[in-house]
Amino acid sequence: xxxxxxxxxxxxxxxxxxxxxxxxxxxxxxxxxxxxxxxxxxxxxxxxxxxxxxxxxxxxxxxxxxxxxxxxxxxxxxxxxxxxxxxxxxxxxxxxxxxxxxxxxxxxxxxxxxxxxxxxxxxxxxx
Numbered sequence: 001x002x003x004x005x006x007x008x009x010x011x012x013x014x015x016x017x018x019x020x021x022x023x024x025x026x027x028x029x030x031x032x033x034x035x036x037x038x039x040x041x042x043x044x045x046x047x048x049x050x051x052x053x054x055x056x057x058x059x060x061x062x063x064x065x066x067x068x069x070x071x072x073x074x075x076x077x078x079x080x081x082x083x084x085x086x087x088x089x090x091x092x093x094x095x096x097x098x099x100x101x102x103x104x105x106x107x108x109x110x111x112x113x114x115x116x117x118x119x120x121x122x123x124x125x126x127x
Contacts (some may be wrong), residue, residue: 028059075104
């Protein structure tokens with residue numbers, strides 16, 4: 001197992017936390033599929049298709065965090081974790097905290113963009 005270490009603006013979670021983000025991504029995707037199925041099965045109005053946005057956003061945030069090895073919430077809070085769940089440590093350097101916040105906001109914007117794009121595709125599907 002390679003050594004895991006904090007890198008400001010780049011890596012703030014270890015293997016266990018990454019696995020947790022993957023589970024969040026899969027859960028969000030599952031809820032999005034369930035939501036889409038319900039919306040289509042009920043022959044609802046087209047505007048109800050926007051209901052998939054929130055679960056898709058959860059899936060996108062989890063997926064991007066797992067790929068980037070960076071937790072959005074930890075980045076905003078100025079913390080990191082490479083140990084057991086709950087063993088959060090504080091980032092003391094203000095320059096590092098700033099880099100983490102910038103990365104966290106980037107992840108949030110990417111996730112919103114991805115969820116919005118997939119929601120738009122679903123919205124305009126001719127079914």
